[in-house]
């Protein structure tokens with residue numbers, strides 16, 4: 001009974017018509033009015049229910065890419081052609097997107113195909129329903145899962161072209177492969193399949209021991225090899241189109257092949273062999289670092305470059321966009337240009353672990369297109385995004401966080417789309433197609449990421465976060481006994497001379513992991529981009545910046561610009577009231593107020609703390625801190641509930 005009530009509740013909360021954000025960007029009002037002819041499939045049903053334009057014919061065209069489509073208008077009829085039902089479905093969603101964003105009137109001649117074959121969400125969902133780094137409630141898959149909610153999730157993904165999903169946390173419990181769990185995996189796979197989405201699982205490398213009761217998980221051990229083969233067979237019996245495994249091995253305490261003196265390649269290849277007969281793949285993460293290295297930013301490269309070319313062809317190395325860990329801004333991971341003979345995929349983080357959780361408006365398309373401007377999409381086999389989806393009414397915790405889910409899908413389909421295009425499309429479908437609203441809010445969204453970088457960690461600063469929750473600033477944190485690479489001073493290196501991590505040739509030499517001419521460019525303090533300055537250099541407080549200011553003054557100005565940017569977002573939003581329904585208007589306004597307060601908190605904590613090293617005044621022409629350092633250092637962050645608007649402010 002309880003189960004039934006909870007399921008009913010979840011369905012209702014995700015389907016209610018109240019303006020709670022539950023409809024995402026699918027806000028189709030009223031029934032469809034068009035004549036839909038041709039192939040009978042899900043695409044036809046979606047159009048039948050929601051398309052309000054002229055007649056449409058759906059037809060087969062075997063010459064098109066498996067997931068591609070062609071849309072053309074002729075003599076008042078729109079024809080969608082594709083070689084598969086999924087192609088037709090993507091074509092249908094394209095049309096509906098044009099309709100909802102107010103762009104369906106012109107004659108159409110569109111040919112599309114995805115840039116990446118695999119466009120995958122990674123859910124860090126645990127079997128007990130909690131989500132690691134999730135800020136939007138509990139998992140939609142693992143506890144009291146509702147078929148209807150999962151179906152809506154599938155539809156949202158398909159509408160932006162996402163075609164894969166890893167259902168569980170990379171910190172994987174062996175139980176992810178238990179018979180019980182696999183039953184649920186089958187149920188989910190059956191719901192997702194009509195939407196073109198395959199399921200994948202994260203696996204724990206020690207599963208043969210913890211689940212199979214073997215005495216080892218050594219990838220060379222015959223019993224271990226057999227255990228995995230049997231397990232894979234069992235999975236494919238349930239889910240014939242199962243995508244494969246995602247593995248976090250020998251990273252942050254997770255087991256892996258190195259526990260037995262074997263390499264990452266040996267571990268990955270053993271799993272890849274088991275999956276090969278079924279066309280499954282292994283996505284092997286490169287997120288590794290140890291406490292003993294002189295520079296965490298160099299470690300993944302050092303560990304994986306010697307293995308280049310040693311992986312089987314159904315292994316893809318999954319590499320985080322930056323060399324450290326999803327910081328608000330990082331240079332790209334040099335593995336992307338270093339590896340020459342190994343399939344690679346990028347891992348982006350949609351959930352805002354380091355970008356204000358579900359409280360801050362930070363549109364991430366600009367960060368991701370910045371990445372694609374340096375890492376060629378053609379060099380990647382696939383793309384993954386760490387999901388921000390939970391069972392909260394609006395799915396993502398912040399109405400604008402939905403835009404990041406949307407943007408990930410759109411860029412995974414076409415990484416050359418601009419942040420402006422994506423923001424405008426999403427705003428038009430989600431809020432209003434009013435011209436003023438669209439242009440004002442597109443600007444706001446596109447600038448939001450830089451604003452957040454400015455008030456948190458400008459000029460290449462990184463990892464100034466408090467240990468554990470990664471929400472607020474604690475640049476001073478260095479409790480005795482804590483691993484140095486888990487404390488902010490390891491990264492910022494503030495002292496009487498200046499600020500920043502010397503990764504030049506005279507420092508840790510991380511610059512040499514980049515190809516020329518980038519290596520030289522980053523190595524020279526005069527040519528290094530301002531945005532990466534303290535990432536690569538220990539910058540003297542009086543260093544002359546390109547702006548003409550000293551480095552210290554520039555730092556103060558960046559923090560100040562961040563706070564101004566956050567205030568401006570609030571003011572701009574306040575002016576949008578007439579374009580937005582009252583519920584979502586109030587929700588977003590409430591979050592923006594938190595964001596402004598947090599921005600001041602970041603500026604004050606960081607500047608006041610760094611000032612104890614710089615001994616320089618905060619420039620007259622900017623707002624001065626409203627807190628004092630001691631007060632900031634006494635704040636105790638109680639972030640058990642990210643919905644709590646006072647988080648970060650309780651003592």
Ligand code: GCW
Pocket residue numbers: 124132133170171248252287325326353
């Ligand atoms: O960013 C860190 C997170 C961990 C995460 C890890 C990873 C899933 O703080 O929560 O664990 O990265 O990516 O493996």
